[in-house]
Amino acid sequence: MKRIVILLLIITGLYIVFNESFQFDGFMSGGSKEGRATVSQKIDTIEINVGSVHTTIIPEDRNDVEAVLTGNGSLIVKEDGNRLVVETQKKMFNWFAFSEKRKLKIYIPEDYNRNMNIQLGSGGLAFSGDSMKLNKLSLDIGSGNVNLDHLEVAEFTHDGSSGNVEIDTLTTKTGTFDLSSGNLDIEHYTGAIHADVSSGKFSVQMDKLNDSIEIDLSSGNVNLDLPDNADFSLVGNVSSGNIQSEFPLTTTSSNKKSLKGTHGSGKHKIDISVSSGDVDIF
Structure with a gap:
């Protein structure tokens, strides 16, 4: 009797392992999954929610969004009210997940100029193409590396828990950055x-x-x-660390912990507060 019970447990266990490893995803790499949805006029937001995958967003001459996932997991591309959602999910039990590299390519209309929300659990994110113009772009990065190029956005928001973000050429009306841990490097910002x-x-x-x-x-x-001809009024305070500026300032007060003054007309306000660290303005 005990042998029969043990045999049944073994068969059940093998079934579960086999089913979790191969169902929908195939062997090891899981093959490729594809999904697409048309960007209708009522769509005002493309929402991308992915984790543990390297994601590349590719603008093209098209009227729909197409996503191609290589590797283990499931892919969803659907219209949900006024949103078009692209989402990946990784299977909870996968014996080969540690060795595989998942990749996701998302093709979007190059003339799409509304809103985009991106939530990245881990992995990487890159934009491929000459440029992209959007109304709002929101990035919520759990862990991973992000590379963005040539963006023109009315409102840009970045919320990062950890990882590194590199942006080359970003023009926006307002940029909001919330960085818990990691590095954020922006070149050619306006x-x-x-x-x-x-x-x-x-x-x-x-x-x-x-x-x-x-x-x-x-x-x-x-x-x-800053540009050499920048017009600004500076108020900088450091509790522990240093603050310094290479710009000649009409200074009202200056020491290692505090720096106040103007450059040029003083038109634009710069306010910097540091609890522990160093500030260099040049």
Whole structure:
């Protein structure tokens, strides 16, 4: 009797392992899954929710969104009210998941100019193409590396738990950055900045200063590269660390912990507060 029970348990266990490893996903790599949905006029947001996958967004001459997933897991592409949703899910039990590299390619209309929300659990994110214009772009990054190029966005929001973000050429009216841990490096930036950095490095090279800058840093470093002809009034305070500016300032007060002054007309306000770390303005 015991042998029969043991045999049944073994058969049941093998069934579960076989089913979880091969159902929908095939052997090891899981093959490719595809999905697509038309971007109708009522769609105002493309929402991308992915985890543990390297994602590439590719603008093309098309009127729909197509996603291709290579590797284990399931893929959903659907219209949900005024949203078009692209979502991946990884199977809970997969003996080969540690060795595989999942990749997701998302093809979107190159003339899409509404809103896009991206939630990335881990992995990587990259934009492929010459440029992209959007109304709102929101990034919620759990862990992973992000590379973005040539974006023109009315409202840009970045919320990062950890990982590294590199952006080359970002023009926006307002940019909001919330960085818990990691590094954020932006080159060729234009627009207002509201940044809250808990721990990490925040570096911005600005092509044009045309609005205010507010940076609150708990621990880490801030590098702010401004145009030579920038007109600003600076209020900088550091509890532990240093703040310095290479710009000649009409200074009202200056020491290692505090720096206040104006450059040029002083038109745009720069307010930087640091609990622990260093600030370099150049």
